[in-house]
Amino acid sequence: MKGIIIASFGSIYKEAVNTSIGVIESKVRTLYSNMEVRRVFLSDALVDKWNDKYDEHISSFTEVMQEFNRMGIDEVYIQPITLVADQCYQQMRKQALKFLHSSEYGFTQISIGKPLLTSLGIKNYADDYEATLDGILRHVNTKALNKSIILMANGQNQLEFSTLQLKAMYGAAPNVAVFTTNGFPTFKQALTLVDRMGHQDVLVVPLALIGSAHLMDYLGGERSDSIYALLAEEGYNVDIWNEGLGENPYVQDLFLKHLGQAVRMSDRKRNSRTESVQPMMTSSRMEVQSMIS
Known part of the structure; x- marks a missing residue:
């Protein structure tokens, strides 16, 4: 099973969140209707303030990862709704790696999309x-x-x-x-x-x-x-x-593009691993058959 996390620093202003993060989430759910989509705030302080103020619950990054694990989701895609790879983003990456490598959880893959301002357009990369x-x-x-x-x-x-x-x-x-x-x-x-x-x-x-x-x-x-x-x-x-x-709908689409790149790159890595394992499996079967005969 697969899940997507839309991760932003957060805000206490509900209407502003709904007209920005909320719209991006709706577009993500439309594009990836076969995946679970969750919103998280990366600031624990804003998570607490939001949940004290509104009935609509907001989760922390840790809470959503734990929920995904209980649901049996083993592949997670995280799209940070951030301008740059700031301190909050870096902390989220560290948390994601801990979940991936922890024996307590069953995550086989965690892929993180780019912040808005990342690639300079060098060689064949987008600007x-x-x-x-x-x-x-x-x-x-x-x-x-x-x-x-x-x-x-x-x-x-x-x-x-x-x-x-x-x-x-x-x-x-x-x-x-x-x-x-x-x-x-x-x-x-x-x-x-x-x-x-x-x-x-x-x-x-x-x-x-x-x-x-x-x-x-x-x-x-x-x-x-x-x-x-x-x-x-x-x-x-x-x-x-x-x-x-x-x-801004054009900026929203740039975030969707970054998420799409993360999903495609993950799929290519998975297919590459499968192709490299298949010949090894075939060779092993041939060796077993030879030993039996």
Whole structure:
């Protein structure tokens, strides 16, 4: 039996989760109707807060893996709904390996899909960065005409977000500036790029998968340190894109693509093992027959 885990950091904002993670889950259930699909939050603190607030139960990663084991599911596919391979993602990978190699559980295979920003497009691999930029631009569409687009990332994975900026500058999206709230590139550096672009109008798009009320207040709220207020002080006409990336159908499809790659790669490995074992089995039968005769 096979099961799929849709794993995100999580959020306490139910509506925002349903319009992002929930939609991705529905698409996964449609594509893989023969598999059990479960949602998990990777933050134990958010699991507890959610379950205290809502009747709809959310499970931790450990709880779902234990449930799958009780159900007799031995092949598990995990698709992280994360932008980058951050600390939370790395912890989940370690947990998955422990389940795979533990004698207490009967898992024969655990495959993990890629986060959104992983492959650089070198050799024959897909370019996750260009695909993400293209998905954002296609979704905002006419809202971005004759405007600079500022992508705001809330995280510390500076290499991935710096790479996203380089990909944009090298032609994928020359009117896009990227900054992070806790690292490099900084907001001030993004402003320098926007100034060079020469547009008076700016569209701010959150590089966050779940568009929580807290995030939107930080971007466009009436507080004096909101991104909207800071840009307005610089003389720009500002619009805020009030959605998380998880609501973007093009980004949703990129996650489905990563899950599909994990499933196909797993199938190829299984078939390869079967083909390598078959000749050995045939040879063994011939040797046994020879010994009997």
